[in-house]
Amino acid sequence: MSWNRSFVPDRDKMIALIRKAYDMGVKLFDTAEAYGPFVNEELVGEAIAPFRNNITLCSKFGFDIQNGKMTGGFNSQPKHIKEVVNQSLGRLKTDHIDLLYQHRVDPNVPMEDVAGAVKDLIADGKVRFFGLSEAGPESIRKAHAVQPVTALQTEFSLLSRDPLQDVFQVCEELGIGFVPYSPLCRAYLTGYINERTTYVAGNDNRSTLPRYKPEAVIANWKFIDALTKFGNQRGLTPAQVALAWLSAQRPWVVPIPGTTKLAHLQENLWSSDFQFTPDELAGFTAEITAIPITGNRYPTPQTK
Numbered sequence: 001m002s003w004n005r006s007f008v009p010d011r012d013k014m015i016a017l018i019r020k021a022y023d024m025g026v027k028l029f030d031t032a033e034a035y036g037p038f039v040n041e042e043l044v045g046e047a048i049a050p051f052r053n054n055i056t057l058c059s060k061f062g063f064d065i066q067n068g069k070m071t072g073g074f075n076s077q078p079k080h081i082k083e084v085v086n087q088s089l090g091r092l093k094t095d096h097i098d099l100l101y102q103h104r105v106d107p108n109v110p111m112e113d114v115a116g117a118v119k120d121l122i123a124d125g126k127v128r129f130f131g132l133s134e135a136g137p138e139s140i141r142k143a144h145a146v147q148p149v150t151a152l153q154t155e156f157s158l159l160s161r162d163p164l165q166d167v168f169q170v171c172e173e174l175g176i177g178f179v180p181y182s183p184l185c186r187a188y189l190t191g192y193i194n195e196r197t198t199y200v201a202g203n204d205n206r207s208t209l210p211r212y213k214p215e216a217v218i219a220n221w222k223f224i225d226a227l228t229k230f231g232n233q234r235g236l237t238p239a240q241v242a243l244a245w246l247s248a249q250r251p252w253v254v255p256i257p258g259t260t261k262l263a264h265l266q267e268n269l270w271s272s273d274f275q276f277t278p279d280e281l282a283g284f285t286a287e288i289t290a291i292p293i294t295g296n297r298y299p300t301p302q303t304k
Contacts, residue, residue, distance in 0.1 A: 001260055002040035005186075006200045009260045011043060018047035021265055022055065030153075030179075030256050032060035032103055033088055037068060045092035052094055059088050060133060062103035076106035078117035085121055101131035101153055102143075111139050115146035122147070131179075137170045149176050153256075156180035158189060158223055158242055158288055159211065160297050168250065180246055183255035185211070189242040190264075191224045193217060209298060216295035226287050236274060239264075241284075243271035248281050 001014045018029070031044045041059060048055060061084045064073040089095065100121070102114055121127040129150035132143060143149050152171055156163050157180065171178050186206050187193055195214035199207040206212040211220070227238035236244070239257075246255045257268045276284070296303055 001258075002043060003035040003037075004203060004205045005258070005260075006204050008203065014043060014260065015047040017260065017262060017265065018044065019050070020262060022048070022051050024265070024269060026269070027054065028056045028058070028254065028256065030058040030181075031092075032101075033065065033084055033091075034060065034063045034070065034103060037063075037065050037070060038091060041088055041091035045094065049093055056098045057092065057094065058099040058101065058131070059092065059097050060101040060103040061085060061088070062101075062106060062133075074104055074106040074108070076102055076109045076114045076117075078109075078113050078120075081114065081117040082121065085126055089126065096125060097127050099129045099131050099151060100127045101133045101151075102135070103133050105132070105135050105139050111135075111142040112146050115143040115149075119147040133181075137166055140167070140170050140174070140176070144174050144176070149174070151177040151179050153179040153181055155182045155297060156246065156253075156255075157183050157185045158227075158245065159185045159220065159293055164249070171252070172250070177252045177254060178250065180253065180255045183246050183257050184239055184242055188212070188217070188220070189223065189227065190237070190239040191228065194221075209295075211295035211297055213295060219294035222291045223288060226284070226291065230280075230284055234274065236271070237267055239267055240271035240274065243268060244274045244276060245281075245284065247272065248276045 002008060029044060029048060031040050033041060035041070048057065061081050062074055062076050064071045064075040085097065085100065088097065100118060105111070106114070115130065118127060118130045122130070130147050131151040131153060132140060132149055133153040135152060140149060140152065152167065154163055154167065160182070163178065168178065184190055195217045210216060224238055227241045231238055231241045243255055243257060246253055259265050259268065
């Protein structure tokens with residue numbers, strides 16, 4: 001609604017959409033200081049004010065932000081974490097954040113120190129639960145030993161299945177929930193993006209990502225064909241099949257599709273009405289696993 005996805009829509013309309021989502025049963029809302037930066041926390045804070053205590057509110061820290069601009073670096077120094085959480089609380093118009101994520105692992109700060117800072121915030125009542133984003137098994141274990149990790153938020157979709165290889169095993173072992181971001185692969189898995197799609201300059205990171213280059217979009221269209229074929233036989237859209245497949249992986253997987261449109265909000269929510277049978281899940285998974293994925297999800301520096 002504020003950052004990295006095409007044009008920035010009308011603020012009042014987005015407040016109304018967030019409140020409509022709550023009316024439709026949504027109880028998990030996710031934001032971060034980096035989105036904007038800052039302005040999305042302000043938007044969410046205003047939108048959720050009427051029902052703040054009835055929802056789970058998530059935000060994040062960890063990027064280095066100077067003078068309101070992203071520097072491209074990280075900052076998870078314990079003192080900084082506590083400072084930015086106080087600032088986030090002000091923007092969110094609340095006295096606590098339910099689930100606080102480290103947005104990215106900071107290679108310059110021991111994970112034990114990061115977890116210790118969040119543990120202090122939990123003791124102070126400013127945070128309820130601790131989360132990590134895009135962390136690997138070693139980092140998860142180090143953090144969890146100091147302060148139990150409640151959730152891991154990492155990109156996961158039909159086109160980004162890396163977490164299945166090792167991270168899922170750690171989450172299952174330690175009792176950590178998994179929250180897939182970009183579960184529709186930044187709208188690609190909806191079927192609305194094609195090789196002719198253009199992106200708004202300056203506020204759409206898809207133009208910089210290898211998977212959204214025209215040649216990759218064309219090569220990966222086999223996934224849209226598979227989603228469409230499966231969905232057509234069951235009255236589902238490609239997006240609904242993609243979300244239902246994620247939810248079917250484990251009972252502790254909770255995708256967070258973002259949208260700025262009421263119709264897509266409803267479409268996404270209805271995906272939870274469909275349950276794969278074991279045979280359907282095995283067959284569909286085998287089909288999509290056999291399709292090669294073209295294009296990395298990030299350029300090399302970001303992937304590293």
